[in-house]
Amino acid sequence: MAAKPHGGKLVERIEKKERREEAKEMPRKDISIDEARDSANIAHVVFSPLEGYMVREDFENVLIHGRLSNDLPWTIPIVMDVDREEIDKILEGDDIALFYNDAPIATMKVEEIFPYDKKGYATKVYKTESMEHPGVAQLFEKKNFLIGGKINLLNDVPTKFPNYKLWPKETRILFKARGWETIVGFQTRNAPHVGHEYVQKTALTFVDGLFINPLIGKKKKGDFKDEIIIATCEALFKNYYPKDAATIAILETEMRYAGPREAIFHAIIRKNYGCTHFIVGRDHAGVGNFYGPYEAQEIFYEDPDLGITPLFFESFFYCKKCGSVVNEKICPHGKEDRINFSGTKIREMLLQGRRLPEAMMRPEVADVILKAENPFVGA
Amino acid sequence: MGEEKKFTTVSIPTPLFKKIEERIKGTGFTSVPSYVTYILRELIAETEEEEEEPFTKEDEERIKERLRALGYLD
């Protein structure tokens, strides 16, 4: 049986149709594409049990305890920032409309407007105040107040990849229809190399189904572009995976690069899609050298009540002596016999238009990247 | 943000406290409160009641239709 949504209940927050007209008369707040996507994530159970943007009590408990005010594990603040000018026009108790690109996306019942301490936020969530950290840099650009309250979705947010977009209600029915009782979720923001494939297939050996769930949304310079991530995952899937035991759908939210805390957040999201297990690799959701290589695994020992089982993996590499793809745990040979799947090295080779050895990347995957004019964000 | 207000005190017998102190030596737990919190959360999660998923037949059929159209189901 698929995992229950986080919080135990599946609650969708979809606004009644007649409210669409009313929304046009409400005080209006314009939001970014990332906020629009997260509003849809709240409404469609991806962020269950959240029913809106966090009020102060939840926000502070998340920072201090990594939990909501009802003690459920939750590690990343889901907040809506506003500036002083905006709060001059919005009052606690108001119904407001959230607009993206001139389209009303959601209504919000404003429960609380409050100031917050960005340094405290950065230290708790990112474990650093360094502006070199992309999450911290972004946080310090945010406006100085937060506005919390429940939302209801009016309209779906446009997506570039409608054929890959499934909500938790849909994945749950999909898993059930396929007869999967145990499902492992895999988070990715990469074009898959052979190391990723081995992690996924090793995990799949022990469960009924594999849910490959690429993260689509704002990323940092040098990361793979969204369309490349999807096309490469699809190329690998089509050529090397059993169709009845694996599937791909996207998650649209931004990367926070919060390492250990984001690993818990990513696990909760996959629990909401119905996964019973979640793969946590080396330096999950990390950036630079801000987190230790296995910190994102260690944090799971703090939450016995998470409700999804993490599967911890060490990185895979190709060992010439073993003649196969292995990891530290199962290969006794030395560094001199190994070819590592280093993301940096792979990117360098691809930027030079060079084909990677088949031991590192499947040719069908490499083809997708080499054919693209520019496979990386902002490069 | 008033961090001290986010904790409260529970009294437990001193011998139990000492026993736990001994028990957690050399484990990943760094204090009696963190151990007790962990055990209580584990216990509460085990006894939580679960609700049924609220899918109506129509919901399920409509969703299956979409899944078939997208190629997720045969």
Ligand SMILES: [Zn+2]
């Ligand atoms: Zn070896």
